[in-house]
Amino acid sequence: MPDSQPNRPQLAASGTQMNIKFLTTGGTIDKVYFDARSEFEVGPPQVLEIVKDARVTFEYEIESILRKDSLDMTDEDRNLIRQRVEIDACARIVVTHGTDTMVATARALIGIPGKTIVLTGSMQPARFRVTDAVFNIGTAIGAVQSLREGVYIAMNGQVFNPTRTRKNLEENCFEEA
C-alpha cells in the first residue's frame, strides 16, 4: 500500500484552512410556517443549523442578502448578489436560492474570476421532516471545494453548468437543457 497517490487529487494545498462563504437569498429552503397568520414565508437561513448538525470543521460565514421567493427576484436583486460575490474575499461561495429562478441567477454570476460559486436550494423546506435541503447543502459543499473557478448549480444530486440547465416544471427537478 503506497502512502502517496501518483494522481494528486485536486484539493486545496495541504495545510491551508478551508473557508466557505454562504450567501443566502431566500427560497423554499428557508420557508417557515407561521400558524398565527396561517402563512408560510421565508424565514431565517437554515444553513447554519444544517452545517452545525453536520459537525463541519471548515471555517465559514453566513450572510443573509435577501429573503425572497425566487419568483420575486428582479434584475436589481441579481446585480446585488453579483456585487456581493465579486467583492467577497472568499474563493469558495455557496449561494442558497429559490429553485424557480436559480438558473437565471446562476447565469448572472458567470465571469467572476478567481471564485468557485455553487448555487443550491431545495424543493422541500429545510424545516420539514423529509427534505432535500440537507443533502443539497452537502452536495454543494462537496462540489465547491472540488471544482475550479466558475458557476455551478447543485440540485437533485447533480452538479450542473447553468448555461445548459433548466428547471423542469412538470417533473419539478433540474436537468440539462
Place this chain on the structure above:
Amino acid sequence: MPDSQPNRPQLAASGTQMNIKFLTTGGTIDKVYFDARSEFEVGPPQVLEIVKDARVTFEYEIESILRKDSLDMTDEDRNLIRQRVEIDACARIVVTHGTDTMVATARALIGIPGKTIVLTGSMQPARFRVTDAVFNIGTAIGAVQSLREGVYIAMNGQVFNPTRTRKNLEENCFEEA
C-alpha cells in the same frame, strides 16, 4: 449575461447520464436499534432512503458488501472491497464505511485507475433525528462527480487526501495529518 462560460467547468460531457455506484460496508451510519435485544447493530444500508428523500436524478446502484463495525475490518475485508471496486464498470464510486478505520480502507484503495472513489460515513446513525449522515452522503456525491480519478474521504464537510488524513479520536472528527 453571456450564455457560455470561458472557463469550462469540469463536469461530465454534456448529454451523458451520470451513474454512481454505492458500495456499503457497515459502520455507524447504518446502525439500527433492536429493542427486543437491547442491541445496537449495523442494519440495512440507509443510503437508499437518503438518496430517495433527496430526489436525486442520477442513475445509481447500491451494493451491500459487508455489514461491519469498522473496528472489526480485516485486511481480507479491505482486499474484498478493493476487488469489488476494481471490477466495477462504474467510474464514480461512493463507499460508505465506519469512521474508525476509514482512512485505512481508503489507503487500501489507492492506485485503481479510471475511477473516482469517495469514502464517507457518519458519527451519528442515519436513523437518528439529528445526524451528519445525510449531509455527508451529499458531500460525497458532490465530490465524486467533481474530482478526477483517485481516492478521497468526505467527512466533516471536507474532502481529504487519505494519505494525509487521520481521525482525531479525542475531537471525534477527521483532520489533515
Place this chain on the structure above:
Amino acid sequence: MPDSQPNRPQLAASGTQMNIKFLTTGGTIDKVYFDARSEFEVGPPQVLEIVKDARVTFEYEIESILRKDSLDMTDEDRNLIRQRVEIDACARIVVTHGTDTMVATARALIGIPGKTIVLTGSMQPARFRVTDAVFNIGTAIGAVQSLREGVYIAMNGQVFNPTRTRKNLEENCFEEA
C-alpha cells in the same frame, strides 16, 4: 406487592378490544408544501403515519370528512361533522381539526350521548421536523380512552372543556376561558 388494585382504574372492561375512530377535517396538522406551486395546503391526513410510527395496537379507522383550513369552516361543515359523529358505531372518536375554530366545532358536538369525543390538531404541521402534532395525537388517544362521554379538546398537553376554552391568538395557545 398486591396483584390487584383496590381503586379499579376506569379502563375498558378486561378483554374488550379498544376501537378508535379518527375523523379528519383538515387544519394546519395536515398542511403540505407543494413546491411546484409555491403553495402550502391541506393534504392527506397525517394521523395514519403518526399511529403507525407509534406502533399502536388498538383497532382504528381513519375517515377524511373535510380538508379545510378551520377559518373556512361553516355551520354546514359543523353539522356534517356532528352527523358523522352521531351515526358512528364507535364510542371513542378523535377529530383532527384546525386550531383557529376548534372550540366552535367542539361546542357544536356537545350533547351526543354514549360517545367520548376529543378534538385535537397542531400549530406546526405534522410534516415538520419539529412539530406538536405527534404529541397532540398521543394526548388525544390517552384522553379518549380515559374520559367518560362528552366532548373535549386536547391541545398544549391539556384536556379542556370546550365550553370554558378559547384559543389565545396572541400567545398562540389554548387556555381556560
Place this chain on the structure above:
Amino acid sequence: MPDSQPNRPQLAASGTQMNIKFLTTGGTIDKVYFDARSEFEVGPPQVLEIVKDARVTFEYEIESILRKDSLDMTDEDRNLIRQRVEIDACARIVVTHGTDTMVATARALIGIPGKTIVLTGSMQPARFRVTDAVFNIGTAIGAVQSLREGVYIAMNGQVFNPTRTRKNLEENCFEEA
C-alpha cells in the same frame, strides 16, 4: 348549541393550574449513541425536549432518579422509585422507564393514595427520526390528567392496568395478560 355540558367532564376543577411531575429512570427512550466508544447508552432525559417541542402549557418538573436499562433494575431501585412517588407533593406523576420491566415497576407502585401515576417509555429511542417516544409521552399526559388515582401503563397507544398487563417479547408490544 348549549354552552354547558350536562355530563360534566371529569377534569381538574376550573381555574386550577395543572401540574405534572416527570420522574425519569432510564430505558430505551433516553438512549444516546456515543460514536467515540461505539456505545449506545442511557443519556439525559429526553422528556424535556419533547414537552418543549409540544408547546405544553401546564406546569411541570422533571427529576432524573435513575439512568438504567430496565433489565438492570433491582428491588432496591423499585423501592427508591416508590419512595420518590410517595413523598411527592404532585398528584399527577409520569414515570419514564425501560419497557422490559415496566410492568414490574408499575406493580411496585400500587397502593399509593391520592396520586395518578402513569408509566411510559418507548421501543425506539426519542433521539431517533422514527420513534414512538413523543406519541407515548403524549398518551401518558392525556391519561394522567383524565384518570382517577391509581397506577397505569401507557404503551402502544393503550392505557393498561399493570396487574393485567405484560410485555409480549416476541411481538415487542404490551398487551393484556
